[in-house]
Amino acid sequence: MSSHPASKAASYLAIHPKDVSDRLALYSALVRAGLWRVSRGAGYIGPGQFLRKAIQVSAGGFVFELRPESDDLDYVLPRTATPMAGWFRPKPGQNVVEVGAHIGVNTLIAARLGARVAAFEANPETVEALRRNLALNHADGVRVVCAAAGSREAVGELRVPLLASGFGSFRTEWVDEARTPANSPIRRLRVQIVRLDDTLDEVAWPTIDWLLVDAEGSEAEVLSGAELTLARANRVIIEVDARSSHPTSERVALLLRGAGLTVISKFPQFAFTDYWLAERNPIG
Numbered sequence: 001m002s003s004h005p006a007s008k009a010a011s012y013l014a015i016h017p018k019d020v021s022d023r024l025a026l027y028s029a030l031v032r033a034g035l036w037r038v039s040r041g042a043g044y045i046g047p048g049q050f051l052r053k054a055i056q057v058s059a060g061g062f063v064f065e066l067r068p069e070s071d072d073l074d075y076v077l078p079r080t081a082t083p084m085a086g087w088f089r090p091k092p093g094q095n096v097v098e099v100g101a102h103i104g105v106n107t108l109i110a111a112r113l114g115a116r117v118a119a120f121e122a123n124p125e126t127v128e129a130l131r132r133n134l135a136l137n138h139a140d141g142v143r144v145v146c147a148a149a150g151s152r153e154a155v156g157e158l159r160v161p162l163l164a165s166g167f168g169s170f171r172t173e174w175v176d177e178a179r180t181p182a183n184s185p186i187r188r189l190r191v192q193i194v195r196l197d198d199t200l201d202e203v204a205w206p207t208i209d210w211l212l213v214d215a216e217g218s219e220a221e222v223l224s225g226a227e228l229t230l231a232r233a234n235r236v237i238i239e240v241d242a243r244s245s246h247p248t249s250e251r252v253a254l255l256l257r258g259a260g261l262t263v264i265s266k267f268p269q270f271a272f273t274d275y276w277l278a279e280r281n282p283i284g
Contacts, residue, residue, distance in 0.1 A: 011077040012047065015059045022055035029073075045184060048073035049163045056136070062108050063136040067129055071164045072103055083267040083275040087237055088210065090115040095205040097196070097229070099149045099222055100214035100239075102126060102166055104133040110210070111139040118203060122148035122158055122191045123168055143203065149215065150193040151224035158189045169216035195225035206232065213238040220251035230259035234280050242266075242274040252276070 012030055017023040033047035051068045058064075059076040066072040079085045084106060090096050092114030101107050101119035103126065110117045111134075119142055121127045127146045134142050148156065148170070160168035163184035167174070200208075211233045215222045219238055223230060230236070236256065241248040256263060261278040268274050 012073075014078050015057050015073075015076065018056040018058070018063075022057065025051060025053055025055050026057070026073075028052070045164050046071055046074045049184075060105075062105075062112075063133070064103065065129065065132050065136065066103075069163055071166050072129070075103055075105055075166065083237070083265075083269075083277065087265070087275075087277050088212070090210055094209035095207060096210045096212070097200065097208055098212040099196070100212075100216070101130055101144075102214075104130045104139075106212055107142055108133065108137055108139055111142050112137070115209070116141065116205070118143045118145065118200065120145045120147060120149050120196075120199075122146075122193075123160055123165060123189060124191070126165055126168075145194070145199060147192040147194045147199070148218070149196050149199075149213075149222045149225060150218065151195070151221045152193070153195060153198065154193045155190055156193050158191045160187045160189055161185070162187055167216060169218065170221075171217040174217040196222065197226055197228040200229055208233040209235065211236045211238075215239070217241050217248065220248050220255065223252060223255040227259070230255065230261065233259070233261065236261055236276075236278040238276050238278070239269065240274050240276050241272060242268075243272045249274075 017026050029047045029050040032050040037044050048071050049069055051066065053068050054065055056063065056065050060078060064076050088106065090110045090113050094115045096110040096115045096117045098107055099120045101121045107117050107119045119130065121130055124146055127144060131144060156170050158168050158170060159172065161184040208229060213219050213222050219240055238252065240252050253263065256278045261280055262282050263276050263278045264282045265277040266274050
């Protein structure tokens with residue numbers, strides 16, 4: 001979600017708070033964030049860490065409730081320069097599976113366009129935020145699964161930075177590698193892990209038109225438990241640990257290739273992660 005500072009600052013102005021109270025809370029957070037970056041620099045995640053109360057905003061045609069002292073705010077910014085904006089184009093009647101749905105941005109886009117959606121989110125607190133945002137936008141048909149996706153059914157420890165829930169990961173080193181500041185304490189949550197193949201077997205979709213995976217370093221484990229899911233997936237958009245020193249990208253490439261999917265585009269996200277787009281039978 002990185003972008004040029006000036007363009008990102010302008011993006012915050014495209015977010016419209018519900019009322020005067022929420023407007024004051026948002027603008028106060030933006031001011032405090034600016035002062036923090038000038039005076040301290042270190043320990044900065046985003047303006048959302050300075051929100052002192054939950055606020056309701058309109059952004060991108062949707063309504064969101066943003067949690068205080070969180071990174072929710074950055075997830076609702078306009079995304080004209082992101083791979084999702086260019087790649088993710090679901091159509092009415094299509095089937096979409098999102099692993100790592102967070103507060104629901106992609107899920108809401110798909111639901112509004114008439115797709116059927118199954119949204120997986122590991123963090124129970126974030127699932128509550130997801131459900132609230134779905135209700136605010138009358139997206140009643142979305143199936144929400146409060147669980148992580150992995151290679152086998154289990155219970156795991158999810159490490160979640162208090163001020164940056166979007167970086168929650170099972171990998172013990174992931175949060176440090178993501179350079180999450182020390183002023184964001186790490187919470188450890190026991191969460192359910194399921195296999196996509198087992199859970200999606202219940203919905204009996206013959207085809208999955210879009211599989212979105214943002215699993216914060218666990219993407220290979222997600223695909224390892226999704227052999228049947230990948231066999232009926234037409235397109236996969238996945239965040240990948242792209243460092244040559246880590247074998248994740250090789251495992252992901254092998255699993256996609258074994259399912260008959262071809263990686264047709266890559267987009268650098270952060271210093272060590274890329275987004276990949278894979279398709280079945282791509283043209284050209």
